[in-house]
Amino acid sequence: MNFFGRVGAAIAAAVLVCVAQSAVAAACDLAQAPTTRWRAVEQNGHAWLVDPCGVRTFSIGVNVLDAGRSGAKLRRPHYDWRAHYASIDDWIHATDARLHAWGFNAAGAWSLPPQELRLPTTIDLELGRLSRFHWFDPFRPDMGAIMDAEAAKLVAPYRHTAYRIGYFSDNEVGWWSGALFTFYSRKPAANYTKQHLVALLRERYHEDWTRFTRDFMPPAGVHSWRELLATRQTTRLRPGGDGAGVIEEWTGIVATRYYALASAAIHKADPEALYLGDRLPIYYDPAAIRAEARYVDVIATNYNVDSPEGWIAPYFFDGLRRLSGDKPVLISEWFYAAHENRTGNRNNGHLMTVETQAERAAGASAAARDFVAIPEILGVDWFQYYDYPLGGRQDSEDYNFGLVDISDRPYRRLVTALTAANRQLPMLHADAAPMARQDRDAIRVPHVAIDFAKPSLIDWPKPVSLLPPLETSTGDVPFGEVYLAWDNRGIEFATIGQDYYDLGVLAYKGRFPLSEAYRIAVDFDAGAGPRRFTLYFIPPRGKARNYPPMKPVLCVGSPEEHRGSTCSSVAGGIAHYFGADQPRIVADALIPWSALGIAGPPESHRIRLDVTARSWFRARWMSLSGQTPETTAADPRLWLTATLTQ
Secondary structure, eight states: OOTTSOOOSOHHHHHHHHHHHHHHHHHOOGGGOSOOOOEEEEETTEEEEEOTTSOEEOEEEESOOSTTGGGTTOSSOOOOGGGTOSSHHHHHHHHHHHHHHTTOOEEOSSOSOHHHHTSOEEEEOOHHHHTTTTTTOTTOTTHHHHHHHHHHHHHTTTTTOTTEEEEESOSOOOOOHHHHHHHHHTSOTTOHHHHHHHHHHHHHTTTOHHHHHHHEEOOTTOOSHHHHHHOOSOOEEOTTOOTHHHHHHHHHHHHHHHHHHHHHHHHHHOTTSEEOTTOEESOOOHHHHHHHHTTOSSEEEEOOOSSTTOOOOHHHHHHHHHHHTSOOEEEEEEOOEESSOSSOOOOOSSSOEESSHHHHHHHHHHHHHHHHTSTTEEEEEESOSBOOOTTOOTTSOOOOOOSBOTTSOBOHHHHHHHHHHHHHHHHHHHTOOOOOOOOGGGEEEOBOOOOTTSSSSTTSOHHHHBOSOOEESTTOOOSEEEEEEEOSSEEEEEEEEEOOOOTTSBOOOSSOOGGGSEEEEEEEESSSOOEEEEEEEEOOSSOSSSSOOOEEEEEESOGGGOOTTOOOBOTTOEEEEOOOOTTEEEEEEEEEGGGGTSSSSOTTOEEEEEEEEEOGGGOOEEESSSSOHHHHHHOGGGOEEEEEOO
16 A cells, blocks of 8 residues: 555545554664665655655754854854753753654754764765865866765765765755856866866857857957967856857756766765755756756755745746656755844845744744645755854854754744644645646736735735746746736736846946846736836846845836837836845836726726746746747737736
């Protein structure tokens, strides 16, 4: 019998399944397991971990179970076990009891050795960083041998324990495509990776320097391939060119090298461990995912929940599923912070922050349930056990992420809410299914009064306002999604998306050229003829702080009508960017009925529409109609029909 198959009969049967699973899990003693091998499996369309005892489990972990060692070098108040326990063993026993009472069953990255915690643990090796793979010379001939030797040293303390689930090769490598290109364009000619880059450019442009310079702007005085290899100056994208595809290919080449070497090194050093990738940083590059999927056992990604009430944007995991061929996924880091906290954390960046501990508890418990509703996710790791030190970490990041404060006091609302959620997660995951989406032939737009003063999408009724999945060119996946609503003011739309822009990759002077911006174009006909509008996201010129904000610009007309760096604004329009910082793009906007040529909602309550988008530098596109943005802008007959509902 498949204990975690889809439950279709009665709730009682599901309860019996859950109880049976718990009883088997309790009987498993990892210290006496017959092997140290963990497996990731897919059964009935759902991903699970199988431990060395053969027990199927959903992993619910906590990061940084290190007794406070991460703050030990700071000369300011921080979490320290010595202030509350007589010995480290006392801390381990008390913390273990807490975690099990709260429904957690694993330790995440940056925790004490699993043999000490006696918890199933995922371990961050920092293999690429310590091997000097990233930002040095990935293609040096001996890089494989270097990573093999480093991996052997790094995994040695863990390879003989069944408490070790597997390894992350690194944390948040990122695969920042523009930065990868410009960085290696500045390396000396002796750098093997620079040689690979120039060889790629010569091949893609068929040795034609003139074709190359239509897409790229080489440094001043560089007029040949030989000089391009020799220069230590930056080669940049030329506005209006089509070089973004070559940059994407370069990212895939470097990523393939990394995952191939890391996988080989880790599996050679510890054949029974899972390779969990490199903890993607709340963003992924499609070329890197295609490379990663060939070599990892599980794709690990950190995730910043998309709205305070716990919403998780479907496009993100839909894309991972398609790019990886249904690889299982571990949420290696997720979190909530509240401005109301006992430690005094400032919550000074772009990560999910709410006002109160009550909001934090409600949002986190909802998000946990939303994660497990995604069939390919086999585990979720909360970041982190305790709050950041007063005044922040060494890198100045300062967040109320803890299940406990720096005085070891649990945040009762949070842990109570997570306890209730954690107890349900395995059963909920067993019945998980992809979220139902609207039909393109019967789009319904809900009536909602959005408060545009709120710095989030919390007012948006996400499932009913979410448009059908946007379509892309063959082989690509959507890089975002769009929500639509209406009220007496006009049409409201919102977007959640992702695409990385490196501040130094584009060669331009003055204002940022609109042609190269990330943008969402919305086309409407509410009865007074076609009207087109474009929401551009304009990056800052430089990086004065860690998270430089984007500027939203809402324009009349389609991108094909705009030239240069300016456009006509929408009279009475509103555009609000939420400061989540790229590569995540989150925003909403209002287009008044008057801009559509009418005084209020159409009497028919029907509109014609299309939504299209372009990523930075026009590299990728997606649309509601399935046609390219240029095609749909030129032919309103391709637009879809939607009904405005109450």
